[in-house]
Amino acid sequence: MDYNFSEIEQKWQAFWQENKTFAAENKSQQAKYYVLDMFPYPSGAGLHVGHPLGYIASDIYSRYKRHLGFNVLHPMGYDSFGLPAEQYAIQTGQHPKITTEENIATYRRQLDQIGFSFDWDREVRTSSPEYYKWTQWIFIQLFNSWYNKKTDKAEDLNSLIEHFVKNGTANLNAHSDSTHAFSAADWAAKSEKEKSEILMDYRLAFLADSYVNWCPALGTVLANDEIKDGVSERGGHPVEQKKMQQWSMRITAYADRLLKGLDKIDWSDAIKEIQRNWIGKSKGAAIAFNTENRQHSIEVFTTRPDTIFGVSFMVLAPEHELVAELTTKDQQKEVEAYQKYAASRSERERMTEVKKVSGAFTGAYAIHPFTGKKLPIWIGDYVLAGYGTGAVMAVPSGDQRDWDFATHFNLEIPAVIEGQDVKEGADDRKDGKIINSDFLNELSVKEAISKAIKAIEEKAVGKGKTNFRLRDAVFSRQRYWGEPIPIYFENGIAKAVPEDELPLELPEVDKYLPTEDGEPPLARAEDWTYNGNPLEASTMPGWAGSSWYLFRYMDAKRENGFADQESLDYWKNVDLYFGGAEHATGHLLYSRFWTKFLNDRGYLTVDEPFQKLINQGMILAEDGQKMSKRYGNVVNPDDVVAKYGADTLRLFEMFLGPLEQSKPWDTGSIEGVHRFLRKFWRLYHDGDNHFKVSDEKASSEELKSLHKTIKKIREDIERFSFNTGVSAFMICCNELNELKCNNREILEPLCILIEPYAPHIAEELWSKLGHQDSVSKVEFPEFNASYLVESNHKYPVSFNGKMRFMLELPIDMGKDEIEKTVLEHEEAQKWLEGKTPKKVIVVPKKIVNVVV
RNA sequence: GCGGAUGUGGUGAAAUUGGUAGACACGCUAGACUUAGGAUCUAGUGCUUCGCGGCUUGUGGGUUCGAGUCCCUCCAUCCGCACCA
Numbered sequence: 001m002d003y004n005f006s007e008i009e010q011k012w013q014a015f016w017q018e019n020k021t022f023a024a025e026n027k028s029q030q031a032k033y034y035v036l037d038m039f040p041y042p043s044g045a046g047l048h049v050g051h052p053l054g055y056i057a058s059d060i061y062s063r064y065k066r067h068l069g070f071n072v073l074h075p076m077g078y079d080s081f082g083l084p085a086e087q088y089a090i091q092t093g094q095h096p097k098i099t100t101e102e103n104i105a106t107y108r109r110q111l112d113q114i115g116f117s118f119d120w121d122r123e124v125r126t127s128s129p130e131y132y133k134w135t136q137w138i139f140i141q142l143f144n145s146w147y148n149k150k151t152d153k154a155e156d157l158n159s160l161i162e163h164f165v166k167n168g169t170a171n172l173n174a175h176s177d178s179t180h181a182f183s184a185a186d187w188a189a190k191s192e193k194e195k196s197e198i199l200m201d202y203r204l205a206f207l208a209d210s211y212v213n214w215c216p217a218l219g220t221v222l223a224n225d226e227i228k229d230g231v232s233e234r235g236g237h238p239v240e241q242k243k244m245q246q247w248s249m250r251i252t253a254y255a256d257r258l259l260k261g262l263d264k265i266d267w268s269d270a271i272k273e274i275q276r277n278w279i280g281k282s283k284g285a286a287i288a289f290n291t292e293n294r295q296h297s298i299e300v301f302t303t304r305p306d307t308i309f310g311v312s313f314m315v316l317a318p319e320h321e322l323v324a325e326l327t328t329k330d331q332q333k334e335v336e337a338y339q340k341y342a343a344s345r346s347e348r349e350r351m352t353e354v355k356k357v358s359g360a361f362t363g364a365y366a367i368h369p370f371t372g373k374k375l376p377i378w379i380g381d382y383v384l385a386g387y388g389t390g391a392v393m394a395v396p397s398g399d400q401r402d403w404d405f406a407t408h409f410n411l412e413i414p415a416v417i418e419g420q421d422v423k424e425g426a427d428d429r430k431d432g433k434i435i436n437s438d439f440l441n442e443l444s445v446k447e448a449i450s451k452a453i454k455a456i457e458e459k460a461v462g463k464g465k466t467n468f469r470l471r472d473a474v475f476s477r478q479r480y481w482g483e484p485i486p487i488y489f490e491n492g493i494a495k496a497v498p499e500d501e502l503p504l505e506l507p508e509v510d511k512y513l514p515t516e517d518g519e520p521p522l523a524r525a526e527d528w529t530y531n532g533n534p535l536e537a538s539t540m541p542g543w544a545g546s547s548w549y550l551f552r553y554m555d556a557k558r559e560n561g562f563a564d565q566e567s568l569d570y571w572k573n574v575d576l577y578f579g580g581a582e583h584a585t586g587h588l589l590y591s592r593f594w595t596k597f598l599n600d601r602g603y604l605t606v607d608e609p610f611q612k613l614i615n616q617g618m619i620l621a622e623d624g625q626k627m628s629k630r631y632g633n634v635v636n637p638d639d640v641v642a643k644y645g646a647d648t649l650r651l652f653e654m655f656l657g658p659l660e661q662s663k664p665w666d667t668g669s670i671e672g673v674h675r676f677l678r679k680f681w682r683l684y685h686d687g688d689n690h691f692k693v694s695d696e697k698a699s700s701e702e703l704k705s706l707h708k709t710i711k712k713i714r715e716d717i718e719r720f721s722f723n724t725g726v727s728a729f730m731i732c733c734n735e736l737n738e739l740k741c742n743n744r745e746i747l748e749p750l751c752i753l754i755e756p757y758a759p760h761i762a763e764e765l766w767s768k769l770g771h772q773d774s775v776s777k778v779e780f781p782e783f784n785a786s787y788l789v790e791s792n793h794k795y796p797v798s799f800n801g802k803m804r805f806m807l808e809l810p811i812d813m814g815k816d817e818i819e820k821t822v823l824e825h826e827e828a829q830k831w832l833e834g835k836t837p838k839k840v841i842v843v844p845k846k847i848v849n850v851v852v
Numbered sequence: 853g854c855g856g857a858u859g860u861g862g863u864g865a866a867a868u869u870g871g872u873a874g875a876c877a878c879g880c881u882a883g884a885c886u887u888a889g890g891a892u893c894u895a896g897u898g899c900u901u902c903g904c905g906g907c908u909u910g911u912g913g914g915u916u917c918g919a920g921u922c923c924c925u926c927c928a929u930c931c932g933c934a935c936c937a
Contacts, residue, residue: 270856270931277855277933284937302937315937382935392937400853401935469936584932655877657864662930666864669878671890676877715868724866727876734876796871798917 002689003681005645009760013115021774022074022117026555026567030071034571035062036550036610038579038587039077039124042103043084047110048627049635049653049665050619054578056650057616057659057722059116061576063756064717066117067780073571074117075553077124078104079546081132083218083234086481089512096481096512100127110637115646115759117776122556126545127481131552133503134562135545136486138594140496141601142205143487147175147253154253154600160202175253176201177208177472196493204250204597205475207494211386212474214242219514220478221246223541224471225278225586247475247485247538251593255279255468257607258592266612268660274584280469285453287393287462289314289366292374296322298366301388301467302395304428305456306448309437310395310416314366314377315359315405317385318342326377328363335360335379342381357382357408369461370438380405388467400426417445473590475541480512480521482539488530497530504535546587547594550574550609562603569605577610580618588613614720617662619653624664635665647758648674651729654722654757676730677761683733684742684765691768698745700787705735706746707787713753714783722757729754744769749781797822799850822850 016022037058040051055076062074078100085096085103104125111118124131145154150173163172168183178201182190190198200206212221217237221244226233251258259279262272284303291297298314316323318339327335338360359380366375375393382401383392396406396413403426406413413422418432434440439455440448456462476485486497486504497504507525515523522528523537548562554571555563573595591609599607620626621633628634640649652673657663686692698706709732716725736746748769755762755775766775795807795818805827819840822828828850837850 268856273856274932280933280936282936300937304937380935382937384936387936389937395937399937401937404935467936469933581931655864661858663864666878669864672877712868719868721866721868723864724868724876727866730876796918 002685003678003761005647005677005760006642008764009113009115009641009646012760012763013112015763016115016117016774017120019774020121021776022119023121024073024075024119025071026570028071028570030069032073032571033062033065033070033576034073034550034574035065035576036074036553036574036578037076038577038583039079039546039549040107041079041082041084042100042107044088044099044103045629045634046103046106047637049637049640049649050627052111052114052637052649053619053653053659054580054614054616055111055116056114056653057614057720058576058578059650060654060722060756061717061720063117063759063776064780066776067752067755067778069779073122073553074119075122075124075556076111076116076118076120077122077549077553078107078126079542079549080104080125080127081482081540081545082542083479083481086479086512089481097127100125113641113646114637114649117759122553124549124552124556126483126549129503129505130557130559131549132483132545134552135483135540135548136497136502136504137499137562138548138598139205139483139540139544140486140499140502141603142249142597143203143496145204145597145601146202147204147250149173149175152257154204154597156601157199157203160199164198174202175250193491193493200494204253205247206250207245207247209243209245210248210472210474211241212244212246213239214244215239221474221476223474223543223586225589226541247487247536249473249475249590249593251473251590252468252470254593254596255281255470256466257596258470258589261592261596261608265608265610267610268613268615271581271584271588271613271615274581275589278470278585278589280467282467282469284465284467285456285462286389286465287369287456289369289375289393289461291326291377292365292367296325298322298377298391299389299462300391300393301465302393304395304398304449305452306434306437306440306443306445307395307398307416308370308393308452308456309440310397310414311368311375311393312396312406312412312414313375313394315380315383315392315394315402316362316377317383317390318379318381319385320379320383320390323362323379326362326364331361331363335362338379345381357404359405359409361409369456369459376411378405378409387469396426397422398426398428400428402426475544476538477541478514478520479539480506480509482541483544484522484539485536487536488533489536490531490533494536495533497535504530543587543590547591548598550591551598551604568603573606573608574610575612577613578616579613581615614659616659617657619656620662620664622665622667627665635667640670644670644674645677645760647761648677651677651726651757655726657723659720659722673726676733677758679737680729680733681761683737684747684768692742693747693769694743696743696745698741698743699739701739702736702741702743702746703787705732705739705741706749707784708732710749710753710781710783711788714780717756725757729757751775752778752781795822797825797828797850 035058037055058074062072065072080100085099088094088099089096126132126135144157146157146160148155160174164184164187166184168187169181180198180201200208213224213227215222215232215237218232218235222232222239227239231238259276259281262275282303284301285305286299286301287305288297288299298316323335323339359378362377362379364377366377368375382405383390394402394405396402396411397415397420398417403413414436415422416434416437417429418435419429420427430445432445434443434445434448440451443451453464457464484504484506486502487494488497507522507528509521509524511524512521514520520537520539522539528535528537550573551563551568555567558564595604595609596607598604618626621631621635623633625631625633637649648670652670655673656666684691684693709728712728713725716722716728747765751762751766752775759776762775797805797807807822807825823837823840840850
């Protein structure tokens with residue numbers, strides 16, 4: 001074989017490992033650049049060819065940045081806690097630790113053979129006690145913090161206690177779901193247990209009774225982002241709502257900052273929009289409607305307070321707590337029947353039968369705060385108990401669901417905006433004038449919204465309010481293979497395990513199943529106690545370890561901190577992050593939350609983890625389906641590397657198409673890429689495969705080809721267009737082949753140029769040229785435009801704004817010279833007819849405008 | 853329904869700033885060298901026409917000397933959210 005890729009690749013992989021070629025320095029005068037891939041979960045199936053796509057792209061960029069003189073941090077690790085290893089343990093009894101280690105070994109072997117420039121000295125594993133020690137430590141910081149809305153920051157819980165001691169709840173503006181009100185004296189009089197219960201309502205990691213998504217098949221609770229279409233994301237099992245006491249994270253305290261932070265990071269609009277929608281900020285007003293007998297008030301949230309005069313009835317969710325008290329005797333039977341019907345419908349039924357109108361009249365009336373009109377109170381399952389207040393003021397002229405409801409039950413539909421046709425359907429226009437609305441009449445929608453809020457506040461029936469869709473994140477998982485939550489219960493009071501006793505290591509258990517009385521698996525451990533007090537038995541969710549791992553890489557082996565201050569200050573945050581778009585509402589949101597929290601508490605100087613994000617597409621199987629063991633259509637990178645080599649795999653995965661696009665694997669065209677590498681090899685080897693390079697000076701043709709390629713490769717890498725980069729190499733190789741060019745002067749820069757894409761062949765040729773050190777350490781070749789003189793650029797020449805002719809001019813011609821050449825051109829002379837132009841405007845590379 | 857993205861040959865796709873559409877690669881056709889070819893090399897390859905020429909970037913319009921690119925309309929596909937008040 002002429003081009004013996006497997007020999008070359010093994011040789012250089014060994015060289016890199018031995019010489020620690022890609023180790024990054026934490027102390028450096030050089031500018032830093034941090035390139036990170038989302039670390040993989042080491043599954044039993046190993047890597048398929050889709051996994052390395054992002055790794056190859058990030059590796060190209062890392063290697064490129066090293067050539068530009070940056071100190072590049074490019075680490076890799078494993079998100080090694082997770083469900084599959086635990087399920088395997090349940091089936092076979094093998095400890096998840098063993099399974100995980102075996103899988104990691106496979107991953108490492110597969111990654112190594114592709115020739116990535118990872119700094120393996122910094123490897124992290126979320127399941128190793130040295131790592132999760134600090135995950136637990138962060139949890140304790142969250143447990144011991146509250147959110148002060150005055151400073152818009154998380155603060156130490158002691159400052160809250162101090163406030164309670166001095167002022168009670170007076171003057172406090174804290175983020176909490178509960179509204180406590182007590183004086184300093186009240187606080188002093190409370191028992192330890194009472195105090196701890198109050199504090200729990202402020203902690204950022206807190207224990208609360210709440211409705212959670214319970215998945216009976218998996219035996220655990222799930223966060224909202226772990227559910228897709230009403231079933232669990234993993235396995236597709238049904239999920240039900242269940243009230244349970246669970247640890248949660250008060251991510252809602254950060255809703256506004258998570259939203260604002262999106263403006264200063266360089267992510268795709270698609271991902272930003274997904275996060276914005278998930279956070280779901282809506283501005284409007286909270287309004288309380290008194291009931292007719294004045295005994296109750298129904299609080300609603302609306303984004304359109306300008307339509308307040310269009311309210312003709314009220315609707316409560318069937319589960320709303322006031323329903324029973326409001327319902328009149330006459331209506332009781334009907335209401336209860338409806339509640340029963342609503343409860344019987346599953347989430348999925350509700351989702352598929354969205355258009356079905358149903359409801360019942362309670363017999364009670366609310367009073368309109370401005371007109372005093374009686375508004376019938378209905379219940380209907382189109383109003384959700386879990387969003388806002390679980391009640392709405394119905395404006396049928398402006399809201400289609402209200403309109404459908406009103407039409408179905410024959411309720412009034414008053415128009416309040418000019419141009420609404422209430423017979424046709426709802427019309428939520430924002431451009432008309434307000435009508436039939438007393439003091440709001442004649443105003444625009446925008447003016448009416450602020451005037452209505454003002455009036456509502458003056459009348460003390462409500463106030464302007466911002467609502468979020470984002471919920472607090474459930475943090476407990478009833479599983480074995482996760483980080484133990486470092487909390488014990490002393491006399492029923494939750495307390496953190498002292499920091500200097502971390503990590504709280506996972507105990508050994510006889511079975512990886514819940515106990516007979518439904519306790520999580522950790523409760524099976526022989527002595528799951530701390531100082532005789534029971535320890536928390538649930539573990540942390542998968543996203544805990546991945547929410548901060550980027551910082552651990554900065555100083556991965558530190559024992560007395562999650563990373564030292566100097567390293568954190570130097571590396572700051574990730575400059576460029578590669579990963580799939582499927583983590584938009586999970587990992588990418590949680591890790592922004594934890595980063596902001598750690599910043600608040602003074603541990604970090606940055607408050608966004610990932611400055612730029614690239615979402616690589618998926619590689620689908622040749623049949624266009626997702627690659628999966630289940631479909632038996634997986635292409636294994638091992639086979640590709642064995643047959644064509646790692647450099648071919650790398651080039652080919654980049655050549656497949658735009659990085660961010662999903663595309664099918666195409667076995668046929670891999671040959672083309674492989675052919676290129678062989679052609680390139682043969683250019684510098686004779687028939688007996690001996691290296692053959694001439695010392696002749698490069699011709700201008702050859703230099704032109706080289707510099708065209710330098711320009712293209714630099715530009716392509718800068719804009720992450722790696723597929724066209726591969727094409728540029730092929731064109732260059734074809735041209736050099738035609739010129740029979742095999743001289744040193746061209747090959748040297750070419751080796752450096754191709755190294756990010758195909759590092760093994762680059763190193764091999766580089767060493768054959770007589771160099772001792774790795775080509776990865778050499779400065780990237782500069783583009784010199786003067787070699788491209790012969791290539792021309794088209795300039796449209798226009799007279800008084802009308803285009804007259806196209807003119808080809810050298811690419812590096814200066815502005816004055818262009819002007820002169822244009823005016824001397826015979827075409828121009830023809831159009832000028834002897835007149836002197838008033839003005840000549842040359843926009844470089846674009847257009848020449850002659851004003852006569 | 854709302855939001856985001858994408859529509860270019862037989863296929864994957866290029867076209868950087870509004871300036872020769874289809875680079876590069878696959879596939880296909882013909883040929884050369886071969887006992888052989890799934891090796892290598894050469895030529896051809898958007899559609900249409902014998903040819904001159906005409907047509908061509910999902911549809912229909914607009915702006916412009918000039919539009920794949922900018923603006924509007926509609927259509928299709930993919931993704932996210934979804935009785936979110």
